[in-house]
Amino acid sequence: MGLASFRAASDSERYFEIAKNLDIFATLFKEVNTYYVDEITPGKLVKTGIDGMLKSLDPYTNYIPEDDIEDFRTMTTGQYGGIGAVVVKRNGKTVVQSAYEGYPAQKAGLLPGDEILTINNINVDKKTNADISKLLKGQANSVAKLIVTRYGQDKPVQIDITRDKIQVNNVPYYGMLTSDIGYFQLGGFTVDAGREVRNAVAKLKEQGARKLVFDIRDNPGGLLNEAVNISNLFVDKGLDVVSTKGKVTEWNKTYKALDVPLDTQIPIAIITSNRSASASEIVSGVLQDYDRAVLVGERTFGKGLVQATRPLSYNSQLKVTTAKYYIPSGRCIQEIDYSHRGDDGALTKFPDSLRTAFKTQAGRVVY
16 A cells, blocks of 8 residues: 555656646747747757757657658658658769669659759759658659759759659569578568568578578568568577667567468578668677578667657657567677766666677577
8 A cells, every 4th residue: 555655656746747847848938939030940940959868868759840840750661651662862963873773763854863953943953861861752743843853964954753652672683692501681660671581591491591691681571570570481480589668668569480480490691781671680680599591791770679659749749768689599689778867868788798699599698
């Protein structure tokens, strides 16, 4: 009874503290809006405050305003409305690096090496990559009017491109390295990543692959359920894949391999880099823990945090860190301790001396 009363009192104090500070913020904002010497943009100023607050937690807890929802959907689904081309800044110029085969840019005649001068009459000379990406994206069937210069032509030309739905492949390439070694690259974990990997591996085996090189370098991660699906391809049905543990205990969950695997015997070498993160680390860690693969390359990024999205008013969303994930050996991959900062706000990494040795299913020591 005493414990319950203490918790009730603690919750009451916490809610009062929240209400008090929200009231202070609203009052402060009204005063700034009324008396600040120059005109302010309310939405921009509030977003700056929200971003600063969330940044003090970790880099992955973010406010997503309505204007940025389309970019967020691209990250999770791999689909967006656009022209289907990779455009980069190179030596101050906006250059087409490649045009996806069969997509609008290629069909309209845009070529690698073309320099884009304007997009819908907007000069892109001083625009960033992010700015240019937003200008090129848009609703399907809308038109992007590009003025480009092309090698060998004296005058700029206009190319009108009708945007379409663009689907970015999670497996951009697979092929045979030798007569019996297959190779595939996994670039992301958006919707259907598991199906794409299954198809790639099946086709490699049809071509004679008896060993696999699984390239996961620079893969930043993505959907947790796709990491589970990909792991399930190579480990027995019923095995634990990953567990999530957070403050909301009702959300804690252990994800298991629910389907019949594709191949539990084929030897696998996974190539990693220091930018392989999150879902990439789940897959590589799971296959290492069950001795289904050896890892080759650099130490991975160290992101063992799980995010969920929560709906907010006015079609905005909050992407919030809700849990840490643990792979079958019991390891949590998270490297940076965001909950404990130095007096100067500096972050610390968990030192190697405090890392616990874990063992794989066959007894290999891993960290």
